[in-house]
Amino acid sequence: MASRVLVAFTLVCGMSFAASGSWATEPRQFDYMVNCQGCHLPDGSGNPQRQVPAFPGQLGKFLSVPGGRAYLVQVPGSALSGLSDEALAGVLNWMLTTFSPAELPDDFEPYTAREVQRLRPSVPTDIQHVREDLLQQIARQ
Numbered sequence: 001m002a003s004r005v006l007v008a009f010t011l012v013c014g015m016s017f018a019a020s021g022s023w024a025t026e027p028r029q030f031d032y033m034v035n036c037q038g039c040h041l042p043d044g045s046g047n048p049q050r051q052v053p054a055f056p057g058q059l060g061k062f063l064s065v066p067g068g069r070a071y072l073v074q075v076p077g078s079a080l081s082g083l084s085d086e087a088l089a090g091v092l093n094w095m096l097t098t099f100s101p102a103e104l105p106d107d108f109e110p111y112t113a114r115e116v117q118r119l120r121p122s123v124p125t126d127i128q129h130v131r132e133d134l135l136q137q138i139a140r141q
């Protein structure tokens with residue numbers, strides 16, 4: 001008897017877990033959980049005190065300044081991840097539309113595997129400098 005109650009309880013918990021979104025509902029989210037979330041956190045808020053930037057309210061803005069689109073692929077967390085070009089394109093698109101939909105430019109075009117393949121090999125040596133430069137461009141807009 002007790003074990004049957006336990007089984008029912010486990011089933012219900014499992015279902016509400018899935019429904020509440022605390023478990024990956026699609027492959028891009030799963031890739032994010034496994035490869036990126038350790039630093040960037042489930043809600044993309046990161047850890048700004050430790051130089052891990054927050055995505056919400058910000059990430060999409062990079063797409064509206066020159067160099068920003070390449071930067072999101074070339075930043076070490078992206079470029080040096082173990083993800084395939086296609087998976088990285090998918091995760092970046094998922095991050096942009098999940099964490100920063102309001103900041104996306106109207107003409108937003110999702111990343112493709114081919115574009116990621118082209119941009120990925122050239123990781124800037126001074127990523128902090130590139131980031132600061134982009135943030136200044138964003139601030140001037």
Ligand code: HEC
Nearest residue numbers: 035036038039051052053072075076077078081091127131
């Ligand atoms: C070890 C921690 C760590 C992991 C894991 C990580 N990142 Fe990051 N990420 C950072 C840090 C730190 C920065 C700030 C730029 C820098 O110093 O590299 C950053 C910046 C970024 C940015 C630019 C955002 C901005 O505001 O400058 C993107 C996009 C990004 N990461 C994507 C990813 C993706 C995609 C993954 C998983 C495939 C990932 N990161 C995994 C630490 C991490």
